[in-house]
Amino acid sequence: MRTIHIRRMMILSTVLLLGPILSTGCARIHDKSAAEVLHLVLAGMAGSDGVSFEGASSLMLDGKPVPKAALYYGGTVSDHNKVSLHTLLPDGGKPQTAAQAGGNKLKSSSAAASAYYTRLEKKNGQWTLLQQDSTASPDSPLPGLNPLRQLEDLEKHEIEVSEEAGGARGTRVLRIELSEPEAVRQLAAELEGQMEAIRPGKSGSEQKETGKEEDALQLLWAKKNNELQQKLKEVSVRTVYYLQVDTKRNLPKRLTCTRRVNDPANQGTTGGGAEEIYLTEVNFYGYR
Template sequence: MILLLLSGCGALNGKPAGEELNLVLAGMDGSDAVSFEGAAALLIGGQPVSESALYYGGKIEDHNKVSLYSLLPDKPGMTKAAAQEGLNKLEKSRSATPAYYTRLEKKDGEWQIQSAASPESGAGNPLAALNPLRQLEELEHLEKQVTEETGSGRGSKVLRIQLSPGEARRQLKAELEQEMQAIRPEAGKAQDTAGRRTEVAAAMNTLWVQKENELQQKLAEAEITSVYFLKVDNKRNLPKRLTWTRTVSYPASADPAEVETYVTKVDFYGYH
């Protein structure tokens, strides 16, 4: 058993856990449509940041189309007790949620936004990053260790998927770089009538470069862990729930407020 765990896959019903994961992901690919409801939040120092909580629902259709929309905090069915402490805190931190909508489609191997709506406040639409089908697809290719959790409910099994430290860092770095590029000042829009960059545009770009350097420095100092739990329906071999916890800490700091934990969960139902 020790050798199996060290090799990255525990035995599960006679199959390596990694192989079981691949079978579940293949079963998901074979479903024409499925509905889902989920939640996401950020915890700092173990305490939920109320404004970060987001509750959403949606549907996957034709294997490559996903629609997502935000849900009100008191949505029926969104009060299920969570197994992990972070999820329990997430459930207790519900606050008013702005309205969002996003429709995505996978084309040429990339997920593209087909339409989206955000609050009039101008805040960015966060739903594209919560696409559960993309999250499941990524699990197939990430460097990871897959084992079975004990004590899962009757008729189901739970796979624990932990990314290697290097993979967890690469994953977060790619996400942060994408977000930074999205807010980078555009040189073409930062010119005055004489075609020269304005002082405001130059200051904006200087600030962006400064924040980018600070971000890279923080990332270099951080210790990152990324763990998924995939609950699977034994009978149909299909996902029932996916939870994900990413923790970012700084070993050189003794301040608990420096520990950031991002938690998501999504429940799947109505397969056909």
């Protein structure tokens, strides 16, 4: 009996000693700052074997939606660095980029073929389009909607991270805003990448012109590129992300982004489109 009593005392002592330590550990997890939670989530996402996702993007001009610019998509992440994306169209219609819809004045005016499926792989730190497995034109919006790239961007830019109140149980909602210079640089990088992809004579293009036709296309591209650079000097950009976090696993549940582009030069002009709002959202599920 004495031996049993001693064992009970030892177990009780161990529980009393470990209790505060374990409680402190849990408190530390839940008491981390918004910036620390973001870092943990991005690290957790990088370590995840795979996940499925569905999302949407849309464009508004002066508060009015551009229906033809709306795009619904889904996809999967596998092996940490491979992403497949495809369009989701309940009505069976053909998707259009914002450039095709004629809405976003900062994008190229070149018409783009409809995009249905794209595969990307990260090689040497860069996301590469696997052309042999894709049906996408050079200015397809699908590569830009790669959710892993969107999350990675949050670590590359100058940001301000805070937490929103009222998150659902078991979640935290982080508000992530880019500084205005960073927001402009991010937009510029995306649009310049799209312009470079459609540059005449670019390897991999379906058709290559020669002689006068090629010269004319080069001149047109240079003109549009100069117009783009001028616009980027004039606009103001505000970009805000909201990241809903699963606190049990420290993984993303939902990511939304609102980018507001204002062009003071066009304010007050008829049909000028003083403000463009580009919205994206993506929901993650089925982590592996």
